[in-house]
Amino acid sequence: MSKLEQLNPQDHGHLRLRPRSEPEPHFVQVVPVEFASAAACCPILFSKSPSSGAFYAGAMLGLKPGEPALKSADDRGGFEPLNLQRDGFFVSGEHIVIDRSNPRFSESEGEPLFDEAQQPSVALRRIQRVLRQVHDGAAQSDVFIRELVRLKLVEPIDISLSFDDGERLTLEGLYTVSRDALRDLGDADVLRLFRSGHLQLALTMAGSLNQLAILSQLRNRRPNKS
């Protein structure tokens, strides 16, 4: 049960922030500014929000819900999705809201959120930057995705994987950028996509599919994988 509170030095001056300790989810929403570093270590795919049906881009850290990520943050070249970095913190209007029930918050361990002058600490300022990037990134994502859908560049992808021990895994509800549709675009659309930076993002997503094979191999080698 989450317990949301508006962050302020009066109530939270004593509060400290620990690193995330919970396992990483297998699929984490990412924003365009992260695409390049995400694509260097894992596939980026679209999924749909169950409540609105809207597309969002996510980095695939594992192949199956409930299983630990297939690469550690170190193996990912230090890549940690902004949405994991800001775990426990939310934006509501002009304010930061925290979920006190998140185990990251402690009164004894970790970095303080405020300094002695009741000003945001280094740790909190880092979180503030992350929240801003997530917030701005959400708007950029919307524009990017709307453009891709309008140009019919998003296509469903069925991923079926077979492992050495006979297990078969089918990943459903995922979408990617259609390379065929990209090739068929008219020159004017290509130019506009290029100038807006969306072509780079689209190609990054399409290219990141190659990471699927790597994740699949890693999972295959892992003993007692489930």
Place this chain on the structure above:
Amino acid sequence: MVRPVKRVVIVGGGTAGWLTAGVIAAKQRSRMSAGFTVTLVESPNTPIIGVGEGTWPTLRSTLSRIGVSETEFFRQCDAAFKQGALFARWTTGTADDAYYHPLMLPQSFSQINLAPHWLASGSGMSFCDAVCPQGRICDDGLGPKTIATAEYDAVANYAYHLDAGKFAPFLQRHCCEKLGVRHVLADVSRVNLTEDGDIRSLDTAQAGEIEGDLFVDCTGFKALLIGETLGVPFKDCSDVLFCDTALAVQVPYESETSPIATHTISTAQSAGWIWDIGLPTRRGVGHVFSSRHISVDDAERELRTYIGPRGKDLPVRRIPIRSGHREIFWKRNCVAVGLSAGFLEPLEASAIVLIEMSAKLIAEQMPVCREVMDVLAARFNATTEYRWGRIIDFLKLHYVLTQRNDTAFWRDNRLPETIPGRLQNLLLLWKYQSPWYHDEFDRIEEVFPAASYQYVLYGMGFRTEVEPQIVAGTAKLAERAMRDNHTQTERLRAGLPRHRELIRKVVEVGLQPV
């Protein structure tokens, strides 16, 4: 020298006219640059008859093919999801007498015929619930998909209920803005023929003379081209289907949050039946009856009793029905689509699906030149006559299977001389062998598949004799299919949203195109 067919002229701007225009224009789009044109001539003065608001799942592929967004369709046509029909009081007439004709096929339909297994099991479960989840989904008032399901994709098979008065203008905008259909608002004052008897052109009061190579008659009951001009006779079938009058009324919901039924409700009366169709903004309710068996006043009384106190002051519109169809549908260079081709009571929502099938056939087999037109016309006539025949059989089946004896209407409906011979033979066959997959209904595009016959037959208590040894061979497979059905039913009931909630979301945030 061949005479190319490049100018299609559609007369009439109702559902039939605009659907046909859309289907032809979308299919022939690549020829537009080479001078192929689709023109729709519509009188600015003739009111449109909304031919019923129920459709078949085919409309999904039709709309998708002509490039309409399903989200826009919901926003502009007051549409709702339809997952089948509930037939109440058709079998015995008692209050608890009801069965579903859902749109999903029975579980594993292409591999196994579950009907004999269900019959042999003597299970207390209805046939529909034993073989498919959709009856339960309808009972729960759930939509057939989620907001995350792509446009036109289904979790449970579905069609639509729609406001026909909004559907035609919606199609019109799409046809004119996106598909290059020419729209001419003008009254046809004269139809000019060639010496051979083809239609050469139309004189119009407002737009002068309009020439064409192929004319599509979508002028409704008037049948201006196929009937009045070319004299193709009408084949009456009121000796089989007795209903000849409808009384229609629009019923508001009690509140904006009242549940919307996701199936057509058809409730049998003393000399006909009442349809009840839930749109997001209102219910469309109407009484279809045989005026030989009940007076209009009594029919209206039954309708108002059905609606209850809320229906007391609602205005009722009376619509005469003439059941039947043209002897042929394509004569010379003129083809009839929609009410000009014929009409049957809307018991199984066959009107719009027939329009779609006819339009598709015309669009796909579009004669390249006049010289081949008669060959294609003969083919079109054979297919279309077959379809009308099967629909008449299927509608009559509902009346033949009743056990009601309370009025002459129901008793007369079972008189052998009113039952088409083909249907009589099938009923004999089905006493010993249940219909399935490819037997009997072997056309590639059947209006009603064998599954529909199964749902109606076994929904209405029809018994097919089952030899135990025959079902023994596939008992394991059947058991698994029915178990799968149970699992799927519970999964869908847990995962699908409320119907009204789903429509609200579709209108507000829209469905994704993929």
